[in-house]
Amino acid sequence: MLLKADEIASRMELPMGAAERIVIRPQPTIAGEKLGAASVDLRLGCWFGQLRRSRMTHFDIAPTPEGVARDIRPLKRHYVPFGQKFILHPRDFVLAATLEWIRMPALLAGYVIGRSSWGRRGLIIETAAGVHPGFLGCLTLELSNVGQVPITLSPGLEICQLFMHRVESKNEEGDNSTYIGYRRPVLNEIRADAIAAALAKDRL
Amino acid sequence: MPHYPSDAEAAETRKKLALAARRLDAVLEEIKRIAASEFAYRAAEDALDRIKNLFEEDRKFLGKLDEGSDPGAVDTLGRTVLTHLHEHLPLLGLIIRSTNVRNAFELHAPLVRLAWSIIGPEIRVVLSSEWEYSPMIFLEAPSLREFVFIGFPAHESGNPFITPLAGHELGHALWSHDTHGLWRAAFEDQLEREIIRLIVEDSKTRSAFESLYQEAAGATLEQLSEDLFYRSTWQQAFEWATKQSEEYFCDLVGIRIFGESFLHAFGYLLRPSFEGERPVEYPNNERRIDIQVRAAEAYGVSVPHGYSTWFEKMTEPSEHETLKTFLLGLADRAADGLCEELISHVGVLVTLPNPAPSRESPAKRGKDVKVDQPVQNRGRIENEFINGAPPEHAGGLAPLLNAAWNVLLSDEPLRGIPPERKEEVLRELLLKAMEVLEYETRTASLNVA
Numbered sequence: 001m002l003l004k005a006d007e008i009a010s011r012m013e014l015p016m017g018a019a020e021r022i023v024i025r026p027q028p029t030i031a032g033e034k035l036g037a038a039s040v041d042l043r044l045g046c047w048f049g050q051l052r053r054s055r056m057t058h059f060d061i062a063p064t065p066e067g068v069a070r071d072i073r074p075l076k077r078h079y080v081p082f083g084q085k086f087i088l089h090p091r092d093f094v095l096a097a098t099l100e101w102i103r104m105p106a107l108l109a110g111y112v113i114g115r116s117s118w119g120r121r122g123l124i125i126e127t128a129a130g131v132h133p134g135f136l137g138c139l140t141l142e143l144s145n146v147g148q149v150p151i152t153l154s155p156g157l158e159i160c161q162l163f164m165h166r167v168e169s170k171n172e173e174g175d176n177s178t179y180i181g182y183r184r185p186v187l188n189e190i191r192a193d194a195i196a197a198a199l200a201k202d203r204l
Numbered sequence: 205m206p207h208y209p210s211d212a213e214a215a216e217t218r219k220k221l222a223l224a225a226r227r228l229d230a231v232l233e234e235i236k237r238i239a240a241s242e243f244a245y246r247a248a249e250d251a252l253d254r255i256k257n258l259f260e261e262d263r264k265f266l267g268k269l270d271e272g273s274d275p276g277a278v279d280t281l282g283r284t285v286l287t288h289l290h291e292h293l294p295l296l297g298l299i300i301r302s303t304n305v306r307n308a309f310e311l312h313a314p315l316v317r318l319a320w321s322i323i324g325p326e327i328r329v330v331l332s333s334e335w336e337y338s339p340m341i342f343l344e345a346p347s348l349r350e351f352v353f354i355g356f357p358a359h360e361s362g363n364p365f366i367t368p369l370a371g372h373e374l375g376h377a378l379w380s381h382d383t384h385g386l387w388r389a390a391f392e393d394q395l396e397r398e399i400i401r402l403i404v405e406d407s408k409t410r411s412a413f414e415s416l417y418q419e420a421a422g423a424t425l426e427q428l429s430e431d432l433f434y435r436s437t438w439q440q441a442f443e444w445a446t447k448q449s450e451e452y453f454c455d456l457v458g459i460r461i462f463g464e465s466f467l468h469a470f471g472y473l474l475r476p477s478f479e480g481e482r483p484v485e486y487p488n489n490e491r492r493i494d495i496q497v498r499a500a501e502a503y504g505v506s507v508p509h510g511y512s513t514w515f516e517k518m519t520e521p522s523e524h525e526t527l528k529t530f531l532l533g534l535a536d537r538a539a540d541g542l543c544e545e546l547i548s549h550v551g552v553l554v555t556l557p558n559p560a561p562s563r564e565s566p567a568k569r570g571k572d573v574k575v576d577q578p579v580q581n582r583g584r585i586e587n588e589f590i591n592g593a594p595p596e597h598a599g600g601l602a603p604l605l606n607a608a609w610n611v612l613l614s615d616e617p618l619r620g621i622p623p624e625r626k627e628e629v630l631r632e633l634l635l636k637a638m639e640v641l642e643y644e645t646r647t648a649s650l651n652v653a
Contacts, residue, residue: 016584016591017619023593025636026643046309046639077305079244081313082646099643101636103592134620136592137632156643181592181621181629183636 003108003164005030005037011105019172022164023103039161042112043099045138046155047184048086049075050094061190065197075187086153088123088145095185097138099156104135106172110164112139118159122147125160133167140185214271220278221269224285228263231289231296232256238296241303245312247328248302251351255292255299258347262288291345298343298353302332307361310635313642314601315370318461319352322554323378326350331370333361339473340366342373344380352377360473364634365612368462368469368605375454378553387549391542395445398538399438400428412530413437444535447485449542455492456499456550463505465605467496468613475514482518484532489515491540499547582607589630591619594637596644604641608634 003011009030014021028040051074059074075095080086088094104110109132114125124144131139141160145151153159179188209217235256243249262285269278301307308331316329327350334341334355341355354373360366382388402409404425414421417437427434458466482488487495493512500507508514521528581598585607588595598604611618612630621629 016587016593021591023591025594025596026640027596078242079305079309081244081309082642084244099639101594101633101640136620136629138636181625181632183632183639 001166002038003166004035005040006035008040008164009035020105020107021103022105022108023101025101026099028100037161039163041115041158042139042160042162044141044153044155044157044159045097045099045183046080046082047097048078048080048094049096049185049187050078050092052076062200064190064192065194066192075185077184080153080155082155084155086155088143088151088153090122090145090148090150093142093144095187096141096143096153096159097183097185098141098160099138101138101183102131102135102162104131104133104164106134107167107169108164109133109167110135110162112141112160112162114160115158121151122149123151131162131164133169134173134180136180137182138184140188209272209275213275217269217273217275217278218271220282221266221271224266224282225263227285227289228259228266231293232259232263234296235259238300241300243303244309245302245330247316247351248299248330248332250328251295251330251348251353252299254348254351255295258288258292288347291347295343295345295348295353298332298334298341298355299330301334301355301358302330304333304361306358307331307333307356308364308367308635308638310638310642311364311367311370311601313645314638315367317645318601319374319377322374322457322461323352323381327352327377327381329354331356333358340369340373342376344377357473362631364631364638365605365609366469366473367601368458368466369473371458371461371466372454372470374461375457376450378457379450379453387553391449391546392442392446394542394545395449395538396429396442398541399441399445399534400425402534402537403428403438409534416527416530438531438534441531441534441538444484444532445538445542448487448535448539449546451486452492452495452539452543453546453550455496456546457554459496459499459505460503460550460554462602463503463606464500464508465602465609467500467505467508467511468609470496471508471511471514477516477518480519481521484521484528484535487536487539488518488520490517491536495540495543495547498543499550502547503551582610586611589618589633589637590616592621592629592633594633594640596637596640598637598641601638601641604634604637608637 008022011020011022012024012027024040024042028042030040034041056074078086086094109130111131112126112129114123118125122145124142124146126141129139129142139162143153179186235252239249239252239256262281266281266285269281312329312331315331319327319329330351330353332353332355335358336355337357339357339360341353343353343355344351352374354370356363356366356370379388403413403423404410420434420437423434423437428438429435455466455470458470462469477489486492490512493515497507497512499505521532523529581603585595585598585603589608589611595604595607598607608630612627617623618626618629618633
């Protein structure tokens with residue numbers, strides 16, 4: 001069941017440490033017409049990351065039994081403080097992070113979608129990324145300009161929406177993956193996949 | 205009278221001018237390359253621009269000289285160019301490193317606002333990293349009076365826990381700017397009087413002085429104060445005492461601003477001690493730590509348990525170096541004699557506004573300004589860190605840093621985070637909290653829910 005914004009707002013007011021408490025910092029504005037929505041708006045943060053094209057021949061995402069560890073080397077980071085802009089050129093792809101640091105309770109999950117107002121101008125923000133129960137940190141966004149004109153991105157801009165819903169489970173353990181707890185965009189690991197690796201092994 | 209050089213003189217002048225031109229063109233070319241970097245903050249770009257203007261002025265002046273110019277003027281310009289290079293090359297290095305993404309960029313805005321509040325709204329701060337471990341660097345240049353350049357050790361420049369040591373570096377800027385009148389001159393005057401008093405009134409000092417300076421035996425207070433020859437006997441001690449007092453002052457500023465977190469950061473980067481002989485410009489560790497502890501008590505700041513035992517005394521110069529030992533002893537005693545006054549002076553001088561000021565409306569300074577207690581809201585802020593939330597409404601860098609250090613040093617885990625990732629995630633939370641601080645400052649006037 002989706003949480004309406006007023007429910008999200010009231011969960012943000014619960015005592016710190018309460019199991020149901022949602023943490024979003026800086027706190028989003030949930031007032032007026034936004035109270036009726038079923039999501040909260042999140043803003044663009046100051047960190048960006050682009051793949052180092054001049055150094056890389058390709059990404060090998062073929063499955064391996066060992067997986068591929070999180071690696072920051074392919075990522076060239078940029079810090080764009082408040083008051084400055086980042087220009088996203090047509091066909092460019094950049095990782096960004098939300099300004100907001102989020103802590104999801106153990107029995108809530110979420111997903112992020114871009115704002116249609118930006119999508120209609122060619123800025124594709126996220127591909128319905130899931131946010132796992134217990135997630136902690138800033139969300140990594142995948143921004144792509146599929147339009148024909150450059151787009152100016154300003155940190156602090158409302159860029160996406162976070163929908164949240166309850167999770168039915170007796171297990172109250174949260175996300176314990178290694179890529180929680182970061183404030184910058186993360187190029188996360190590719191998990192080991194023995195089955196896919198076995199399937200990809202021989203060409204008959 | 206016009207200067208008519210011989211052919212040989214003209215050839216020599218041509219060579220000197222060409223040399224100076226090549227040097228200037230090379231540095232201007234390098235500045236152009238640096239200017240193409242991605243600067244996060246304007247102060248670094250503006251500083252670069254100022255340095256460029258300085259060398260362009262030198263280049264313009266050079267253009268007015270030719271082989272018929274007075275050789276003296278040509279040599280003067282050559283010396284000026286070398287001096288400018290010597291003064292500004294380290295700054296160019298620091299400016300380029302300020303663009304490196306290893307730096308804790310989120311710290312910049314709150315630290316700049318802090319600098320405005322304690323030094324003045326004219327101050328420009330360039331935060332960067334440095335490949336020298338002293339452990340932090342403070343640079344300034346006569347041509348860039350309003351700029352403060354602070355270099356964190358490169359491998360730690362993304363570590364927000366060492367932020368409090370920037371308070372020591374801001375202390376250097378405060379000492380150097382002396383925006384509050386003539387207090388520095390008064391302190392220097394006091395150091396001078398104390399050194400002379402020790403020579404005249406302390407019998408042991410007097411006899412050591414007379415055995416080292418037999419020609420100055422029987423010198424009176426007036427002679428030691430006014431006669432250039434006699435003054436030269438203790439001048440070195442005075443210079444060391446002044447430098448030591450500045451270092452004491454800077455520690456006190458750091459403690460005053462950042463409270464206990466300054467002591468933790470100081471211990472983290474400097475304990476137990478460097479090896480070798482103590483630098484004469486610094487008090488030896490046991491005296492330095494003693495003054496830090498006395499200041500902490502005076503400012504109501506908690507001292508970490510066992511703090512005084514964290515540090516080792518550095519080696520004093522050999523007793524065979526009698527002159528150096530004598531002068532350093534004088535310097536140490538004079539600087540130590542000033543400490544109580546420095547402690548109370550910093551207590552009045554450094555007051556922090558709450559909330560953070562903007563450049564357009566800097567905080568008032570003076571006794572009537574409320575001091576932002578570094579321990580303010582500590583319990584709530586610690587609880588927020590422990591629960592994985594970047595604290596909001598912290599009111600300043602100091603409350604955040606003190607709470608974060610406390611959480612770091614406690615056995616309390618961060619909720620949902622494995623113990624081995626505690627420090628890493630806490631650093632992320634602390635940097636995010638600094639950004640939240642800036643967000644709150646920028647949006648404060650909007651009065652949004």
